[in-house]
Amino acid sequence: MTVKPTARVREASQQTDPQRSPAPARSPSGTVVSLRDAAVRVSGRTLWSGVELDVGAGEFVAVLGPNGVGKSTLVKVLLGVLPTAAGEVRVLGEQPGQAGQRVGYLPQRRSFDASLRMRGTDIVRLGWDGDRWGVPLPGRFGARRKAAARRIAEVIELVGAASYAHRPIGQCSGGEQQRLLIAQALVRRPELLLLDEPLDSLDLPNQAAVAALVGRICREEGVTVIMVAHDVNPILSRLDRVVYLAEGGAVSGAPEEVITSETLSRLYGTPIEVLRTSDGRLVVVGQPEAPAIHSDRHAAPGAGEGKP
């Protein structure tokens, strides 16, 4: 599939959503991530190609698509861990992997081994200085150490993990671990946060709570968030944009522009139907080889565009 509906949809979304994002997100100078005709090959197979994407500062973007389409791969490309086969990728104005601590990352994960004897604070601390060589020097670097301790305490407070951060992380619940890992990703004050299925394997109340936390970090801390998601519904009301990945390209735009029967059918070249439940949840039917977006009872008060 070589059609690139991307550009058209992007234009459409820019026309329709001036009221959507109060942040000065759309100016070209505020572009945090840009992909130009990007393609990726993993062990000889092209996962996606011809992907065009621009993410502005302060935006909350979800990356969607069926299993195996390369959503996590996109995150790894943005991290600079995987090379692109073609095209150009810029992250915070630099080559992927060059932006260092300006990018926070939360990988797709199961959980920590229950027998791992490290406290939550130690895990957060690894995000602060775990990539530095040598040992922290005592004495005249005491001020720096105090600053580190203050920032770690602050970020743990921000994610609401203060009451269990001193416990060994293996003994924390999935939701608690996820909050601590978000704290770890945030501790160096990144401008861009890459989250790979952070709501996966959480129960429904925790999904809603972590989604709210990420939305709050995006709005209040001004961090650009790109979240790979299996189910768009828990975050639907907070999203500025969604990106649907397919083999031949990607479509991005406002959720109500992209998650439609017409756009998705065109992108995947197969009939796809998007249903809207009475409370505003979206259900995608007929998506290739995927259990599709399944429902969730997230319903934030005053939720926005996803609602009828």
Place this chain on the structure above:
Amino acid sequence: MMLLADTYPAWSWNLVADLRQMWAFPFMVNAFRAGTVVAVAAGVMGWFMVLRRQSFAGHTLAVVGFPGAAGATLIGVSATYGYFAFCLAAALVIAAIPRAGRSSGGQESALTGAIQAFLLACGFLFTALYQGLLGGVTSLLFGSFLGITTAQVWVLAAVAAAVLATLTVIGRPLLFSSVDPDVAAGRGVPVRLLSTVFLVLLGAAAAEASQITGTLLVFALLVMPAATAQTLTARPSLSLALSVLIALAVTWLGLIAAYYSPYPIGFYVTTLAFAAYVLARLGRAAGQGLPRLVPVRGAS
């Protein structure tokens, strides 16, 4: 013919006098020096090994020291060089085994086990070829503190210094990539390279520990002090310090006990370390049964 009681010096409960008596013999001074060096290196390396769940690799690295030492004796050089040559070579082989993420851990274990079994058999062949070594096999496998030369102590000290210096430099990124390899890689930490460097350091530490505890009982110094320390506390720096302290304590007590009794040092060091581990587990199990005092901050 002397009586057993005369063969082994009497323990007087006067620690200073006892130490002075032991240290009157140069071989005991060297044994304590070597034991101290080995305990510090093994305590630190073991801590990372337990954290990284690489105990099996550590065991294999230690066991291949046996054919190394036997082969070295066979061709007439110091066993110390045999230990290091084989342990470091095995570390590079294990590091070269390709692994794509944690899912292939099973294959890594199988390959590591295959290497271990083959080299153990080679060691047996070497001892069979070298007829005179028969009495030495036990001490290669289960440890001995006799006959450590000053030159050997210097080799041990130099290797331990190199291991600890390297670890000081790579410590934090190694910790990061041990606990959280994906995030560490995202931050630009060379996870794969660190894993190789770690295995080489572990090979060196295992070769060192083998010379005190023997190749089969190397877990006494590599695993048990670290596992005990990590059971006692979840604070990384504290548990690292505890691991070294426990390794030092069991080595010194083991040396003293072995000097004053007819039984081998490997048994004492292992038993003491095992006792510490069992006590720590029991203590933690008991502690978990009781209501715990935890600092509560913020509203909950």
